[in-house]
Amino acid sequence: MATVSFNATAREGTGKGAARTLRRQGLVPAVIYGHGREPQSLALNARDLDKMLGHIQAESTVIEVSVGGQTAKTLIREIQRHPIKRQILHVDFQALVAGEKVTVSIPIVLTGIPEGVRLEGGVLDQTLRELEIEVDPSNIPDHIELDVTNMVIGDSKHISDLTLPAGVEVMDDPETSVAVLAAPRAVIEETAAPEAVEGAEGAAAEPEVIGKGLGDDEEGEGGEEPSGKK
Numbered sequence: 001m002a003t004v005s006f007n008a009t010a011r012e013g014t015g016k017g018a019a020r021t022l023r024r025q026g027l028v029p030a031v032i033y034g035h036g037r038e039p040q041s042l043a044l045n046a047r048d049l050d051k052m053l054g055h056i057q058a059e060s061t062v063i064e065v066s067v068g069g070q071t072a073k074t075l076i077r078e079i080q081r082h083p084i085k086r087q088i089l090h091v092d093f094q095a096l097v098a099g100e101k102v103t104v105s106i107p108i109v110l111t112g113i114p115e116g117v118r119l120e121g122g123v124l125d126q127t128l129r130e131l132e133i134e135v136d137p138s139n140i141p142d143h144i145e146l147d148v149t150n151m152v153i154g155d156s157k158h159i160s161d162l163t164l165p166a167g168v169e170v171m172d173d174p175e176t177s178v179a180v181l182a183a184p185r186a187v188i189e190e191t192a193a194p195e196a197v198e199g200a201e202g203a204a205a206e207p208e209v210i211g212k213g214l215g216d217d218e219e220g221e222g223g224e225e226p227s228g229k230k
Contacts, residue, residue: 030091096137112149
């Protein structure tokens with residue numbers, strides 16, 4: 001479980017005006033809520049916050065927020081950003097309690113070099129990069145690994161192929177694809193080329209057959225004319 005510490009200060013003022021004042025001071029308004037506690041309004045140092053977020057998986061890292069000598073284990077539940085400047089406007093923290101499960105998204109990490117890539121030049125595509133799980137806060141894994149060493153061209157791996165730690169419950173569909181190993185593009189193009197040529201030949205052959213049929217009809221009509229002259 002990844003854990004980091006962060007210092008915050010309590011704030012009294014609320015509302016848009018107070019929030020704008022904080023931002024002008026280089027601070028970010030925030031709140032801690034959850035587990036039957038009254039929401040606690042906070043102010044975070046914007047520079048320290050950016051630095052922390054640049055080194056963690058925000059959705060799955062437990063953040064020990066210290067306020068006035070008291071520490072609360074939390075998860076970031078929402079980060080509001082300015083739509084253009086991308087400046088952080090507000091952060092929501094959820095307080096955690098051991099034994100009370102939470103839903104988080106954790107990264108899926110592929111390990112190994114597939115045989116289909118190493119020997120056949122295949123292309124590995126990771127189709128799912130995060131897994132939604134329900135777990136006790138004390139057991140949140142940093143990530144989930146998937147070994148793709150034995151994959152060959154045409155193989156696919158699904159959520160059901162993942163090995164999960166004890167106590168972790170997956171919220172996503174077990175049949176969801178995680179990784180697919182496809183043939184090299186050049187092979188796909190070479191395979192498709194003969195079909196394209198065959199289709200073109202078939203299209204060219206069709207008018208010839210129709211043409212012959214019309215020729216036969218014309219001959220038949222022409223054959224009736226001499227018999228009328230007789």
